[in-house]
Amino acid sequence: MADQIEPEIVLYDLACTKNVCFSPVVWRIRLMLNYKRIPYRTIFLEFPDIEPTLKGLGLAPHDSGSGSKHKYTVPAIQHVSTNTYIMDSPAIAEFLESTYPDPPLLLTSELGREIETKARSAVGPAFGASVMPREIYILSPQAQEYFRSTREASLGRRLEDLLDPKKEGQAWAAVADKMRAVGELMLTHKVNGPFVLGAQPSYTDFFIAGSLQSARVVDEVVFQRCIKYPGYHNIYEACLPYMQKKD
Numbered sequence: 001m002a003d004q005i006e007p008e009i010v011l012y013d014l015a016c017t018k019n020v021c022f023s024p025v026v027w028r029i030r031l032m033l034n035y036k037r038i039p040y041r042t043i044f045l046e047f048p049d050i051e052p053t054l055k056g057l058g059l060a061p062h063d064s065g066s067g068s069k070h071k072y073t074v075p076a077i078q079h080v081s082t083n084t085y086i087m088d089s090p091a092i093a094e095f096l097e098s099t100y101p102d103p104p105l106l107l108t109s110e111l112g113r114e115i116e117t118k119a120r121s122a123v124g125p126a127f128g129a130s131v132m133p134r135e136i137y138i139l140s141p142q143a144q145e146y147f148r149s150t151r152e153a154s155l156g157r158r159l160e161d162l163l164d165p166k167k168e169g170q171a172w173a174a175v176a177d178k179m180r181a182v183g184e185l186m187l188t189h190k191v192n193g194p195f196v197l198g199a200q201p202s203y204t205d206f207f208i209a210g211s212l213q214s215a216r217v218v219d220e221v222v223f224q225r226c227i228k229y230p231g232y233h234n235i236y237e238a239c240l241p242y243m244q245k246k247d
Helices: 024-036 047-056 089-099 110-138 141-155 165-174 176-186 203-218 220-227 232-242
Strands: 009-014 040-045 076-079 084-087
Touching (some): 009 024, 024 203, 047 141, 076 089, 084 089, 110 141, 110 165, 165 176, 220 232
Parallel strands (some): 009 040
C-alpha cells in the first residue's frame, strides 16, 4: 500500500450536501492548489460554523473597510509546517505563490484586471441573482436556516421571489452584449493558447473557471447560460485538469 502524502495545507471550505466545493472564491484557491500540486486536505464548514471556527483558530476578523459583509469568511488555510493561518483569497493566493513558486502563476495583469472588473460589474448582477437564491437547495437544514434568515434580512424579501422565470430571463438578456464583450476579452491571446494570457493559466483564469464551476454545482442551467458565449467555455475547458480534486 502506497504511503499517503501528508497535507501541507488545510483548506477551510463551505459545506454543501453534494460534498464538493461550490464557493467561487474558494474555487480560486482550490484551482491554485491543484495547479501547483500542493498536497492539501479540506475541512468543510457549515455557514453558521464559519465565524466561531475561524475565530477559534486565532484569525483576526476582516477589517471594517474590507467591503466584506461578514467578519469571517472562507477560504481560509492553515500552512501546516509553520502553523500559519490566513483568511481571504487574495492574501492566500499571495502566500501560496511566494511559498510555492513552481509552477509560477501570475496573480495579476492589466488584461486580467479589466476582465475581472467588467465581469463583476456587467455580468455579476444577473449571475448572482440566479445562483444565490438557488444555493439554499444544496445546503444542510442547519445552513439553510442561517442562509435564509441572513439573506432575506439583507434583501428584504423571500429568496423564492428572486426566481421569477420571466424576470430572470430578462435579466440575462439585458447583460448578453456585455457578457459577449467580456468573453471576447478572454480570447485576446487565443492564438497563443487557451488561457487569458495565452499558454499558461493565471489567477484570472481561476477567477473565471471558479465562478463557472460554482454555478455548475448549484444549477446546471445557469452554467449553460454562461458557457454559450465564446471565451467562457474556452477558459472553463482549459482549467478542467485543475478541477479534479473537488473535496
